Structure formats: C-alpha cells, structure tokens
Amino acid sequence: MPVINRIAEFNEDMKEWRQHIHSNPELGYDCHETAAYVVDKLKSFGVDKIQTGVAQSGVVALIHGQGGDGPTIGLRADMDALPIQEVRDHPYKSKNEGKMHACGHDGHTTMLLGAARYLAETRNFTGTVALLFQPAEEGGGGGLxxxxxGVMDTYNISQVYGLHNHPGQELGSFHTRPGPLMAAADTFTIDVTGKGAHAAMPHLGIDTVLVACQIAQSLQMIAARNTDPLKSCVVSITTIHSGSAHNVIPETAELGGTVRTLDEEVREMVIARMEEIATNVAAAHGAVAKVSYRRGYPVTVNHAAETEFAAGVARAISGEENVDTDTAPMMGAEDFSYMLESRPGAYLFLGGGGGAGLHHPEFDFNDDISAIGASWFVKVVETAQPRV
Structure with a gap:
C-alpha cells in the first residue's frame, strides 16, 4: 500500500498524538484543550496562519504552496468525543469520566495533523490548503x-473534503458514492393530552398511554406504506414517558424519536404524515396531540465530479480493488453535510479493520490507518492543485 514514505517515517508520532487526544476527550463545542493541542502541533510544523475560536473552539490553519497563486482547498477533521464511559483498559484510556472518543474523531484529527506536517514541509502544490479542525459534530452542528x-468565504475555499474511519470494513479500503451518502437526522416530540382518572374507572378518563401506543404503532405506517419502496425512511420511537402511579390513568403522555431520510421530498412527506397521524389518532379517542418536529443535519450529498476525483486519489493509495464508489448509503448522519451544501466536495469512509463498532464503549481507533488517511489528504491537495 503506497503510503507516502515521509508520513510513514513519523507514524509513531501520529500514534502518540492520537493516543494523547484519546486520553483527553471533550464534548460538543467545549474542545478547547484539544484545540490547544492541535494549535501547538501546527505551530511546530510551521503553518502560515492559525485562527482559533472558530465556532467557539474550532481551528483553521492555512498552508501556502510553493507553486504560485491558486485556489484554496479545504480539508476537515472533527475533534469532539461522545458522552460514553470507556470500558477498555489500556494505557491511553480516557481520563475524563463519562467521556470517550467512541467515533474515532481522535484519529480524524490525527490524520489531518499528519497531513499538515507533510504539507508544511514540502509545499508541493499551488494555492493554499485550509485545515478545518471542527468541534461539535456529535449533534452540535459545529460544521454549520x-x-x-464565514469560514468558506473568508478563506475563499473552492472545494472541501472529509474522511471518516469505518470499523468492520477491510483495513485501508475506501468507500463512498456520489449523491446521498448519509441521511438527514431529525427529531420529534409528540405531547398527548387526555383526561386523568382512577385506573379502576377508565371510562371516566381519556387514556393517554393507550393513545400514545396507538400513535407509535401508526407512525410505522409512514415507512411501510407512505414511502416509495425504492426510497429510504426510518421512523424510530425511542422514548415514551407517562404516569407516576400504578392506579392512575395519566392526563399526559410524551413520545419522542428520530426520523432518517435520504430525500427531501420524503422528509417533507414524513413531517406532514406525522402531524396527520398523531392529530387524528388522538382525536379518535377524544385526546389532543401536539407534534414538535426539529430538523437536524441535512442529507450528506457528495458532488459527483469531486467524488470521482477523491476516489481516484484513494485508488492511487490503496489500489483499484480496495475502493468502492457504490457503497450503500448509511442512515447515520454527519454535519459535514453543511460544508457540502456550501462548497463542492466529497466525504469518504476509510476501512479500519475489525474491532468494536462506532459509538460502542469498547471502540478504539486503529492507529494502523493514520498514515493512510494522512496520505490521502495530502494527495488530494497535490493532485487537485499540482505544482507547475
């Protein structure tokens, strides 16, 4: 596998960086210590400009090539961890109770730092590369x-690329597709109001627990019967709260959950049908339902030309047989979607081999892929903006 030789030489350094970040996880926008560590490394590499405090704790670093004037290409890595208690016992285990890098953002940051070190040393490209170290990917919308x-406009970024590790896929393999790659992720709450009563006299009340259960079941018809079978839709009820005593029919109940779609028309249909179903099922029993629907991350949509370009770079690193450009879309979500709405670009998955899956308390990023990811970032820049 043709990893850049110089990057392979400092692979042990990258391993040290990654494990340091892993040991000191931070959540959401509160990535200040991680950002400070990133800035310290970037300064030691000799990058040309560093902006801190972007989206509270994000970092933007610029490296100018030696090939003359040209466009600016953006490379993004996320820095935040998850509110999960790590269960594996290794020397670099999380020092922060209830927090861990269970999604590999420590590795993403490391790969981009490795690319930064090499690009600052060689500068074998035209124009500029903007390194985007982002907080709050895990639900906070740091990309937005x-x-x-104004990061895209301030630095005149013309295209943007990102990479995510993928445990369970062959080590060093790349997976992507043009068009929708990851789903829009929305959340909802449905408040049901009925009439409280003694549980032994249900005819004197309006049973919100029963109504909530019927709404929950009926909502599954959206995916089963309202969605085109050739399109994707997930409606998951994940919370139901009601009541406080065994002998009381509660006056209120609350349902909550998530909706995942890959198509904006399907998304709009789900919103309309959810309102209709909840309202009418409740009304049929004399109750009232109020739907609160919150749009989350939009669909992550890869641009066709940039996806083929990024896959071509991946082929040069991992070989034709190890690059899949027709991977199935995932119903997970990613706020890199906002950057792809702002600029053309692509998002790829990098196979991490075996081990626990993402968001699992036993997950650990595979340090063996750091040099591969860093090489890909570098080659994206050098290939897109070659030195004349």
Whole structure:
C-alpha cells in the first residue's frame, strides 16, 4: 500500500498524538484543550496562519504552496468525543469520566495533523490548503457553525473534503458514492393530552398511554406504506414517558424519536404524515396531540465530479480493488453535510479493520490507518492543485 514514505517515517508520532487526544476527550463545542493541542502541533510544523475560536473552539490553519497563486482547498477533521464511559483498559484510556472518543474523531484529527506536517514541509502544490479542525459534530452542528461564521468565504475555499474511519470494513479500503451518502437526522416530540382518572374507572378518563401506543404503532405506517419502496425512511420511537402511579390513568403522555431520510421530498412527506397521524389518532379517542418536529443535519450529498476525483486519489493509495464508489448509503448522519451544501466536495469512509463498532464503549481507533488517511489528504491537495 503506497503510503507516502515521509508520513510513514513519523507514524509513531501520529500514534502518540492520537493516543494523547484519546486520553483527553471533550464534548460538543467545549474542545478547547484539544484545540490547544492541535494549535501547538501546527505551530511546530510551521503553518502560515492559525485562527482559533472558530465556532467557539474550532481551528483553521492555512498552508501556502510553493507553486504560485491558486485556489484554496479545504480539508476537515472533527475533534469532539461522545458522552460514553470507556470500558477498555489500556494505557491511553480516557481520563475524563463519562467521556470517550467512541467515533474515532481522535484519529480524524490525527490524520489531518499528519497531513499538515507533510504539507508544511514540502509545499508541493499551488494555492493554499485550509485545515478545518471542527468541534461539535456529535449533534452540535459545529460544521454549520463554522460555515455560518464565514469560514468558506473568508478563506475563499473552492472545494472541501472529509474522511471518516469505518470499523468492520477491510483495513485501508475506501468507500463512498456520489449523491446521498448519509441521511438527514431529525427529531420529534409528540405531547398527548387526555383526561386523568382512577385506573379502576377508565371510562371516566381519556387514556393517554393507550393513545400514545396507538400513535407509535401508526407512525410505522409512514415507512411501510407512505414511502416509495425504492426510497429510504426510518421512523424510530425511542422514548415514551407517562404516569407516576400504578392506579392512575395519566392526563399526559410524551413520545419522542428520530426520523432518517435520504430525500427531501420524503422528509417533507414524513413531517406532514406525522402531524396527520398523531392529530387524528388522538382525536379518535377524544385526546389532543401536539407534534414538535426539529430538523437536524441535512442529507450528506457528495458532488459527483469531486467524488470521482477523491476516489481516484484513494485508488492511487490503496489500489483499484480496495475502493468502492457504490457503497450503500448509511442512515447515520454527519454535519459535514453543511460544508457540502456550501462548497463542492466529497466525504469518504476509510476501512479500519475489525474491532468494536462506532459509538460502542469498547471502540478504539486503529492507529494502523493514520498514515493512510494522512496520505490521502495530502494527495488530494497535490493532485487537485499540482505544482507547475
């Protein structure tokens, strides 16, 4: 596997960086210590400019090539961890109770740092590369915040690329597709109001528990019967809260959950049908239902030309047989979607081999793929903006 030789030489350094970040996880926008560590490394590499405090704790670093003026290409890595208690006992185990890097963002940051070190040393490209170290991917929308703060316009970024590790896929393999790659992720709450009563006299009340259960069952018809079978839709009820005593029919009940879609028309249909189903099922029993629907991350949509370009770079690193450009879309979500709405680009998965899956308390990023990912980042820049 043709990893860049110089990057392979400092692979042990990358392993040390990754394990340091792993030991000191931070959540959401509170990635200040991680950002400080990133900035310290970037300064030691000799990058040309560093902006801190982007989206509270994000970092943007610029490296200018030696090939003359040209466009700016963006490379993004996320820095935040998850509110999960790590269960594996290894020397670099999380020092922060209830927090761990269970999604590999420690590895993503490390791969981009490795690329930064090499690019600052060689500068074998034209124009500029903007390194985007982002907080709050795990539900906080840090990618949107960075875009709203004008990162793309301030640095005149012309295209943007990102990479995510993928345990369970062959080590060093790349997986992507043009068009929808990951789903839109929305959440909802349905508040049901009925009439409380003694549980021994249900005819004197309006049973919100029964109504909530019927709404929950009926909502499954959206995916089963309202969605085109050739399109994707997930409606998951994940919480039901009601009542406080065995002998009381509660006056209120609350359902909550998530909706995942890969198509904006399907998304709009789900919103409309959820309102209709909840309202009418409740009304049929004399109750009232109020739906609160919150749009989350949009669909992560890869741009066709940039996806083929990024896959071509991956082939040069891992070989034709190890690059899949027709991977099935995932119903998980990713706030890199906002950056792809702002600029053309692509998002790829990098196989991490075996081990626990993402968001699992036993997950650990595979350090063996750091040099592969860093090499891919570098070659994206050098291939997109070659030195003349």
């Amino acid at each position: 915040a960075m875009c709203e703060e």
